[in-house]
Amino acid sequence: MKAQTDTEMDTETELDPARDPDPAPAASAPRYASDDERWAAVQRREGAADGLFYYCVRSTGVYCRPSCAARPALRRNVVFHDSRAAAEAAGFRPCLRCKPDQAPLAQQHADAVALACRLIDASAAEPDLDTLAQACGMSRFHFHRVFKRHTGITPKAYAAAQRAARVQQALAAGTSVTEAIYAAGYNASSRFYEDAQARLGMRPSAARAGGEGEAIGFASGACSLGAVLVAATASGICCILIGDDPEQLALDLRARFPKAALHPADAAFADTVAKVVALVETPALGLDLPLDVRGTAFQQRVWEALRQIPSGATVSYAELAARLGMPSAARAVAGACAANPVAVAIPCHRVVRNDGGLSGYRWGVERKRALLEREGKA
Numbered sequence: 001m002k003a004q005t006d007t008e009m010d011t012e013t014e015l016d017p018a019r020d021p022d023p024a025p026a027a028s029a030p031r032y033a034s035d036d037e038r039w040a041a042v043q044r045r046e047g048a049a050d051g052l053f054y055y056c057v058r059s060t061g062v063y064c065r066p067s068c069a070a071r072p073a074l075r076r077n078v079v080f081h082d083s084r085a086a087a088e089a090a091g092f093r094p095c096l097r098c099k100p101d102q103a104p105l106a107q108q109h110a111d112a113v114a115l116a117c118r119l120i121d122a123s124a125a126e127p128d129l130d131t132l133a134q135a136c137g138m139s140r141f142h143f144h145r146v147f148k149r150h151t152g153i154t155p156k157a158y159a160a161a162q163r164a165a166r167v168q169q170a171l172a173a174g175t176s177v178t179e180a181i182y183a184a185g186y187n188a189s190s191r192f193y194e195d196a197q198a199r200l201g202m203r204p205s206a207a208r209a210g211g212e213g214e215a216i217g218f219a220s221g222a223c224s225l226g227a228v229l230v231a232a233t234a235s236g237i238c239c240i241l242i243g244d245d246p247e248q249l250a251l252d253l254r255a256r257f258p259k260a261a262l263h264p265a266d267a268a269f270a271d272t273v274a275k276v277v278a279l280v281e282t283p284a285l286g287l288d289l290p291l292d293v294r295g296t297a298f299q300q301r302v303w304e305a306l307r308q309i310p311s312g313a314t315v316s317y318a319e320l321a322a323r324l325g326m327p328s329a330a331r332a333v334a335g336a337c338a339a340n341p342v343a344v345a346i347p348c349h350r351v352v353r354n355d356g357g358l359s360g361y362r363w364g365v366e367r368k369r370a371l372l373e374r375e376g377k378a
Contacts, residue, residue, distance in 0.1 A: 038080050041066045054081050054100055056092045063087035068098035112136035112143070113150045113325030117158065126159040150325040153304055161300050216257055217265035220246040221273040223280045225367045229253060230276045232265070236290030240276055240342040242363040256341065279344050283375050284311035287345045295339060302336035309350045312375045316354045338362055344371065 032038045032052055041049040049066035056063040057073040063081065064070060081087040084094070084101060094101040102108065116132045132155055133143035147155050216238065218231035223242075229249035231239040239256060241249045254262060265272075272289060279287050293303065305323055309315055315323075317330040317337075324333070337348040340362075349368045353359045361368035 035080055038066070039075060039078065042078070043072065045069065050104055052082075054084060054087050055079070056081060056087050056090065061092055062095045063092040063100060064095040065098045065100045065104075068095055068100075070095065070097045107327075109146045109150060110322060110325050110327055112138065113147055116143070116147060116155060117151075117325065120155065120159045126156070129155060147325075150323055151301055151305070153301065158301065214257070214260040216253075216260045216262050217269060218250070218253060218262060219265040219269050219273050220249065221277050223277045225280055225363075225370060228273070228277055228280060230269075230273050231257075231262075232269070232272065233292045236292035237272070237276075237287075237342060237345065238292045238294070240345055242280070242343050242367060276345075280371075281374070283344055283347065283349075283371055286311075291342060291345060293341055293346070295336075295341075298332065299336045299339055302333055303340060303346045306337070306340070306346050306348055306350065309347060311347075314350050314352045314356070314372065316356075317351055317359075318354055320351060334359075347371075350375075 032041055032049055038049070038053055038055065042055050045067045047067040051065075053066065054063045055066060055073075056079050057077050058079065059073065059077045063084070079090075081090065081092075088094075103111070113136075116136055119127055119132060119135060129140050129144060132147075133140040136143055138146065144154065147158075151158060153161075214233060216231050216233055218229060218239070221228045221230070225242055226244050227242070227246045227249055229239070229241040229243075229246065229252075230237060231253055239253055241252055243249050243252075275287065275289060279285055293300075295303065301324055302320070305320060317334050318327070321327055321329045321333045326332070334351075337351055340346050340348045343349075343363055349361060349371045351359075358365050358368055358372075
């Protein structure tokens, strides 16, 4: 699939949260100014208070985060300090349970997932689960759960996507199929061909030729948001475009697949178009048709995470990046949203700014607003 154009990127990222920091004023955060407020936060084990103050227990000589899960201390034994340095200067040592001298647990998990992704990216062969878990300082089972919770996919699935991306890049550069397979880290060509169609979206030889010879059928329909163009390969829907002019949508499709054989779909395809139109009218229905979407390993991770956002819910670009274990990659996440080839089926319209406002949407901000309103009503 052709990479998104500069115009497409600007459409999705002109109000990118990476460029527009969270506007929420600092004054809105709880300050826990009095000891009574702090003690109430400790009793609630309030995570929002972590880092704003620490509570110290005289009877044990330790200091903890407000969210510490340890057995509650007696109020008369508790004093508060604004910083770790102040607590340690007063003679207290860090709790071994909540480890207040280390990064918060969520940040530790995010850092561990990012480390694992870097190890997978840099490895010629797929690292085994034990190796990744040991590098992250976790048991293999705990690491597997943490990785999937943050990325939406397993370490094995992420590694497979990375290998497939390497094959795609090598094929596009003109490397032979066999050389590309082994250079990407596959131990045997048979292992690659087992899922080549699912990973590449086409035969390896066709991928090498930039999609030349790939047959794509398409048809247009009308919905309340304008014109809808649906295109599909033999494997599934590869493109859903929304706009004002069906002819312009057909030109956009040609630009995306410059070497594919495009042809009007047969009459039986009308049922597929009708299902897509129904999806646009009622996004909460979901789409029970197979998709054939092609992208980099990172884009696939983002698109899979988008499909995990339930109808009626929204997340910010920064929040989505954090879920993927890359809290500083909000701009890259916005770029992957801009590259989404299937409107509504992969619901990039559910990603908003940090303040909840609507950012750019490649098919128009007003259409994004309409989709979210429909999901809210549903």
